Amino acid sequence: MAKQGISTGAAPNDGTGDTLLNATLKINANFNDIYDKFGDGTNLVSFVSFASTAGYSTNAGIASTSVLAGTASSVTGDISINTTGVITSQFANFTEGMIIQESGTPVDTTIAVGFAKTIFRIKDGFVGIGTSLPTSQLQVTSYSNERPTIHAVPKSSGHGLQVSDEVGTDDTAFVITSSGKVGLGSTAPTSKLVVSGDAELIGVTTHTGMSHLNGSITEKVVNNFNTTLTAIGGTLTVDVNQGTVLLGGLTTSVSTWSFINVPTLNSKATTVTFINDAGQSSTYGDACSVNGSPIAGGIRWVGGNPPPATNQEDILSFSIVRDGTGLTRVYCSSSLNIS
Known part of the structure; x- marks a missing residue:
């Protein structure tokens, strides 16, 4: 509704202005329009406040006829907030949180908003970028089949991205x-990865x-020395995925x-040690197989033949070697009768 002004006439009591009744009707109509647009008809609903109106501008205004909490509303033009303006949103008054979307045909029918792509949303403390239904504290979703991209561009020569842990000494x-x-x-970091x-x-x-190693390399050990092994x-x-050092005591021959x-x-080559x-x-x-495929010629032992097992500790070191064509051979050296 357009604003209704009260005609005051050209001179006092000249009979050309609005009557007292018409003037009060216009006043009531203006207030009713305000309470309808910014409330429920009886009470005003405050969900957005501006500390400085100089910081707010819109090209086309609010297109929706209602801005009640939880009700869809849209801005057909631009909203800009400059450094002199502050916008505060009381999210508690929104049943659907805060949503910023592109205009177009709706793709998310669960949200009653006439927009297509959700650019940004806050709901129940979760922040969604590219999604209207974030399920974690921060979720970034791509609109296409491409992976979502996050660019962190520093203003100077400092860190492009830093994640800190405020608990403990590792900050x-x-x-x-x-x-x-x-x-x-x-x-x-002084290298690509430190x-x-x-x-x-x-894996x-x-x-x-x-590679330059300034420390030691440890391998995963499977079983204990007194673990009973049965062929x-x-x-x-031998499951290499569980570890590359196998411990135990054989109760049967292999x-x-x-x-x-x-x-x-x-x-590539894989080394397995059996104690x-x-x-x-x-x-x-x-006889030998790798991933279920028999290896022609079996184990290639140092010395040409399998070593004689002892009743002390025996260490067998296997090298599973796969060449550039995929041909696989298994070599083994041994240290026997260790006590």
Whole structure:
């Protein structure tokens, strides 16, 4: 409704102005329109306040006829807030939180808003970028099949991105410098990746180039020295995925060695160490399979033949080598009768 002005006439009591009744009707109509647009008809609902009207501008105004809490509303033009203006949103008055979306055909029918893509949303303390239904404290979703991208651009030569842990003494959990170097536990990485502290790698790790180790490398150990091992049907199965150092004592002889979950990358090698603390003599066979495929020629033993098992500790070191064509061979050296 357009604002209704009260005609005061040209001179006092000249009879050309509005009557007292018409004037009060216009006043009531103006107030009713305000309470309808910014309230429920009886009470005003305050959900947005501006500390400075100079900081707010709109090209086309509010297009919706209602701005009640939880009710869809839209701005068909632009909203800009400059440095002199402050906007405060009382989210408690919103049943659907705060939503900023692009105009277009709705793609999320669960939200009664005439927009297509959700640019930003706050709901129940969760923040969504590219999604209207965030399920975590921060969720970034891409509109297309491409992965969502986050760009952290520093203003100076400082960190491009830093994630800090305020609990304990480790105040820098993750850092990406402006030059693209990554630090885990390090605020000033000097290489592409610097890890300050312990690291555990699970799965296949491919390395190309030179490594400089200023510490030690440890392998995962499976079982205990007194673990009883049985070659079922003469076959001892070694699961490389569980660990590359196998402990135990054989109660039966081994005719076939079965290595499973071995990485299948060409031009790679895997080392497995078996420490047999049997306390009794067994025999070692040379038949072998890798990931279920028999290896032609079996184990290639140092010396040409399987070593004689002893009733002391025997250490067998296997090298599973896969060349560039995928051909796999298994080699083994041994240290026997250790006491």
